[in-house]
Amino acid sequence: MKFSWSGAPHVxxxxxVAGVMQQVLLALVPGVMALTWFFGIGVLIQILLxxxxxxxxxxLMLIWRKQPLAKFMRDYSAAVTAVLFALCxxxxxxxxxSLVGMLFAIVIAKHLFGGLGQNRFxxxxxxxxxxxxxxxxxxxxxxPPRSLAEIELSLAQILAVIFTGNPFNGSWDxxxxxxxxxxLRTGSARGLLVTEVRxxxxxxxxxxxxxxxxxxxxxxxxLWLLYRRVIHxxxxxAMLTTVFILTTPLYLFDPDANPLPLQxxxxxxxxxxxxxxxxxxxxxxxxxxxxxxFGCGVAILLLTIRRWGAYPDGVAFAILVMNMFAPLIDRYTxxxxxxxxx
Amino acid sequence: xxxxxxxxxxxxxEYLHNFPGGVKxxxxxxxxxxxxxxxxPMPEYxxxxxxxxxxxxxxxxxxxxxxxxxxxPLARPGSDFGALLHAPTxxxxxxxxxxxxxxxxxxxxxxxxxxxxxxxxxxxDCQRMIPDWRHMGPEELIRRIADAxxxxxxxxxxxxxxxxxxxxxxxxxxxILNGAECEPYISCDEMLMRQHPxxxxxxxQILAHAIGxxxxxxxxxxxxxxxVEDDFQRARRLIDDPRIRICRVRTIYPEGxxxxxxxxxxxxxxxTGGYPQQLGIVCVNIGTAWSVKRALVDRVPLIExxxxxxxxxxxxxxxxxxxxxxxxxxLNISGGLKPNVTRLVMGGPVMGMAIRDxxxxxxKGFNCLLALQSRQLRNPEQSMPCINCMECVRxxxxxxxxxxxxxxxxxxxxxxxxxxxxxxxxxxxxxxxVCPSHIPLTEYFRLGKSQLRSSLHQQQRALKxxxxxxxxxxxxxxxxxxxxxxxxxRQQAADDRQQAQQNIxxxxxxxxxxxxxxxxxx
Numbered sequence: 001m002k003f004s005w006s007g008a009p010h011v012x013x014x015x016x017v018a019g020v021m022q023q024v025l026l027a028l029v030p031g032v033m034a035l036t037w038f039f040g041i042g043v044l045i046q047i048l049l050x051x052x053x054x055x056x057x058x059x060l061m062l063i064w065r066k067q068p069l070a071k072f073m074r075d076y077s078a079a080v081t082a083v084l085f086a087l088c089x090x091x092x093x094x095x096x097x098s099l100v101g102m103l104f105a106i107v108i109a110k111h112l113f114g115g116l117g118q119n120r121f122x123x124x125x126x127x128x129x130x131x132x133x134x135x136x137x138x139x140x141x142x143x144p145p146r147s148l149a150e151i152e153l154s155l156a157q158i159l160a161v162i163f164t165g166n167p168f169n170g171s172w173d174x175x176x177x178x179x180x181x182x183x184l185r186t187g188s189a190r191g192l193l194v195t196e197v198r199x200x201x202x203x204x205x206x207x208x209x210x211x212x213x214x215x216x217x218x219x220x221x222x223l224w225l226l227y228r229r230v231i232h233x234x235x236x237x238a239m240l241t242t243v244f245i246l247t248t249p250l251y252l253f254d255p256d257a258n259p260l261p262l263q264x265x266x267x268x269x270x271x272x273x274x275x276x277x278x279x280x281x282x283x284x285x286x287x288x289x290x291x292x293x294f295g296c297g298v299a300i301l302l303l304t305i306r307r308w309g310a311y312p313d314g315v316a317f318a319i320l321v322m323n324m325f326a327p328l329i330d331r332y333t334x335x336x337x338x339x340x341x342x
Numbered sequence: 343x344x345x346x347x348x349x350x351x352x353x354x355x356e357y358l359h360n361f362p363g364g365v366k367x368x369x370x371x372x373x374x375x376x377x378x379x380x381x382x383p384m385p386e387y388x389x390x391x392x393x394x395x396x397x398x399x400x401x402x403x404x405x406x407x408x409x410x411x412x413x414x415p416l417a418r419p420g421s422d423f424g425a426l427l428h429a430p431t432x433x434x435x436x437x438x439x440x441x442x443x444x445x446x447x448x449x450x451x452x453x454x455x456x457x458x459x460x461x462x463x464x465x466x467d468c469q470r471m472i473p474d475w476r477h478m479g480p481e482e483l484i485r486r487i488a489d490a491x492x493x494x495x496x497x498x499x500x501x502x503x504x505x506x507x508x509x510x511x512x513x514x515x516x517x518i519l520n521g522a523e524c525e526p527y528i529s530c531d532e533m534l535m536r537q538h539p540x541x542x543x544x545x546x547q548i549l550a551h552a553i554g555x556x557x558x559x560x561x562x563x564x565x566x567x568x569x570v571e572d573d574f575q576r577a578r579r580l581i582d583d584p585r586i587r588i589c590r591v592r593t594i595y596p597e598g599x600x601x602x603x604x605x606x607x608x609x610x611x612x613x614t615g616g617y618p619q620q621l622g623i624v625c626v627n628i629g630t631a632w633s634v635k636r637a638l639v640d641r642v643p644l645i646e647x648x649x650x651x652x653x654x655x656x657x658x659x660x661x662x663x664x665x666x667x668x669x670x671x672x673l674n675i676s677g678g679l680k681p682n683v684t685r686l687v688m689g690g691p692v693m694g695m696a697i698r699d700x701x702x703x704x705x706k707g708f709n710c711l712l713a714l715q716s717r718q719l720r721n722p723e724q725s726m727p728c729i730n731c732m733e734c735v736r737x738x739x740x741x742x743x744x745x746x747x748x749x750x751x752x753x754x755x756x757x758x759x760x761x762x763x764x765x766x767x768x769x770x771x772x773x774x775x776v777c778p779s780h781i782p783l784t785e786y787f788r789l790g791k792s793q794l795r796s797s798l799h800q801q802q803r804a805l806k807x808x809x810x811x812x813x814x815x816x817x818x819x820x821x822x823x824x825x826x827x828x829x830x831x832r833q834q835a836a837d838d839r840q841q842a843q844q845n846i847x848x849x850x851x852x853x854x855x856x857x858x859x860x861x862x863x864x
Contacts, residue, residue: 001699001700002698003684003696003699005696005698006719006785007446007788008689008693008695008769009692010691010694010719010720011692011720012719012724012780013720013778013780015733015776015777016726017726017729017778020731020778071726117779229733281729281730282729282730286730286732334743335741337741337766338601338741339740340763340766
């Protein structure tokens with residue numbers, strides 16, 4: 001009797017790319033729910049818009065590149081890109097923000113570089129950076145947290161704002177509010193002390209009101225990913241520890257000019273970045289030491305941009321810059337091979 | 343070697359270390375442990391490949407048609423590096439020629455076919471009394487181990503007698519008996535240890551005596567083999583040898599690998615390209631130790647071994663099988679195959695070698711016959727692009743960067759593969775087992791190693807032809823110089839001759855003119 005032949009191992013791996021991506025999406029659920037609770041249903045609409053455009057472009061690019069559709073349309077990687085992008089844009093951003101963002105994320109950052117696994121830069125952050133640079137105005141229109149909102153918008157009104165691009169009664173001020181990081185930035189530019197700025201209602205116990213709770217839920221999702229071994233501990237630990245280590249002495253030295261270390265962690269997209277964006281395997285480092293350096297680098301750039309840069313939050317730029325260094329870092333941080341002298 | 347990686351502070355086995363990487367696997371050992379080890383009925387024929395060991399093929403010393411007795415040598419080692427082959431039973435040699443064998447590239451190899459006469463009568467050499475092994479010197483013991491044709495039965499099939507002598511300055515002080523068969527399904531070593539712990543320990547003592555300088559005999563068991571440890575402790579109390587230590591190691595694949603096990607027990611890393619003997623260590627499989635005991639106490643050369651028949655067969659179990667028994671025979675007596683079996687494997691599901699044909703036979707390194715159903719097999723068409731997830735880096739026991747190697751091999755970049763230490767890959771398959779993209783990484787590494795070999799070959803050829811060219815240039819140059827020299831000396835000689843003739847002519851002229859002058863004067 002004859003039998004089939006193939007090289008060892010004969011049994012398959014128990015994980016799959018789609019499985020990894022699904023778990024990342026699942027881990028985002030608590031954070032998405034919290035974000036929706038505090039900032040309205042617009043968050044979900046942005047996610048749906050981003051998903052729509054992401055899959056549209058994914059489909060077109062796969063056909064153009066003559067790639068097997070069944071295999072790549074089901075890997076959930078476009079979904080992860082879309083959701084991470086949507087979570088970083090304001091809930092009332094116009095519909096074409098997703099179009100532009102996903103065009104750059106899926107078409108340029110992903111497929112023109114060779115598709116899944118070949119992208120040098122994190123696609124979601126490329127899309128976000130393009131919007132930040134080209135349409136900065138969008139990012140000034142953040143919804144206020146639920147408890148501070150003057151008017152509660154209905155679903156129809158939110159849709160109208162997103163699809164017409166106009167605030168329904170002619171004024172953005174009534175329905176948007178500066179984010180805590182923005183407030184801090186303009187406050188210190190005006191010469192106010194951090195303690196004075198923090199008296200503003202947008203601030204909570206550590207970070208922004210609502211934001212800190214969202215960060216907590218992202219944190220929870222991140223811990224689950226760590227437990228499931230979907231991500232490795234080095235990037236988030238290195239990144240959050242570096243933020244803490246760098247900001248603590250500054251705060252202790254001059255609490256009037258420097259915000260609480262925890263505020264840096266619990267505002268903006270720090271936690272989201274630490275667990276979900278900087279841990280993107282494709283564009284990150286792949287040696288154990290390299291991952292530590294990558295996390296540190298993201299944290300340092302993030303703080304630098306927040307303190308001296310022109311943008312209130314620097315997650316997208318910090319990660320893109322570190323993406324550039326990842327191959328170099330990998331090259332110089334290879335571990336010692338077993339049995340080789342140290 | 344730097345002091346950093348290889349400094350030993352504890353006696354081996356007292357403190358357990360960790361090796362890098364590794365994977366926890368689901369084990370299916372229990373399914374083949376329900377029956378004690380038994381002898382299968384005699385098959386219709388035995389087919390004995392001449393190459394069942396590392397080294398050169400054995401050379402037959404029998405002829406077709408010759409009657410042989412059980413234990414009679416059939417083939418001698420082809421060179422200094424090889425092993426003897428004995429008749430597993432009495433019978434008649436019916437053929438010597440190509441038969442299907444297990445191999446990656448060749449489908450057939452030379453085999454001796456033996457048809458048993460069912461008398462099972464022993465060769466007189468195997469019944470002659472031999473002195474107690476305790477009274478033999480190391481040389482005699484090692485010679486007898488070689489005469490019994492014993493090779494590593496864990497699958498490496500390295501001639502055992504070659505392991506026992508060391509060319510290194512450091513004496514061998516530690517003997518490890520490896521009972522950590524870390525692949526799922528395989529249970530032949532575990533069953534042997536359960537049934538004959540005292541014989542295995544005795545084999546260890548004989549090996550230690552043959553080495554001569556052993557201070558520690560370590561039995562390595564997996565922590566899931568609870569009862570086995572009790573059996574060993576009992577046997578150890580009986581034998582009462584203070585050198586013996588029984589160590590339970592974590593059940594984590596590939597802990598049973600020689601280098602990994604040495605790292606766990608001693609904290610030492612066998613240097614790349616080196617041997618455990620360099621560190622004063624010899625590591626031997628449990629089954630090998632048992633065969634040594636059988637050879638030196640029971641006078642039975644290596645003619646049979648324990649084989650686990652398991653997986654998708656109806657009655658999985660362990661058989662004490664004669665070498666040369668066809669796989670089909672073993673499958674039949676193990677209840678036959680379940681439906682949809684499309685793959686037979688020699689060894690475990692992770693490192694085992696696929697068998698193309700069930701006509702092949704049991705060899706010295708054949709520890710397990712595993713039948714897998716099509717749904718259990720991996721499908722190479724499902725593989726996705728690498729997403730650099732680092733799981734392979736986490737589990738690699740050689741601390742390599744498998745995903746980087748994969749890219750360099752795909753690009754045919756041999757220099758980079760070699761820079762990434764491809765040759766240190768032990769092909770354990772851990773990276774395959776965790777790859778979410780289902781990339782056949784280990785197959786790529788085998789391909790990469792052949793790329794390395796052919797590039798090395800080319801380099802050597804290039805180097806050789808360059809040397810030849812340089813030698814030719816040098817030869818031509820010396821030849822030229824010599825010719826020049828010869829021409830010069832010939833010229834010189836000619837000149838000298840001419841000078842001499844001129845001198846003679848001048849002298850004659852002088853004489854003539856003198857005579858003329860004298861004549862004139864007269």
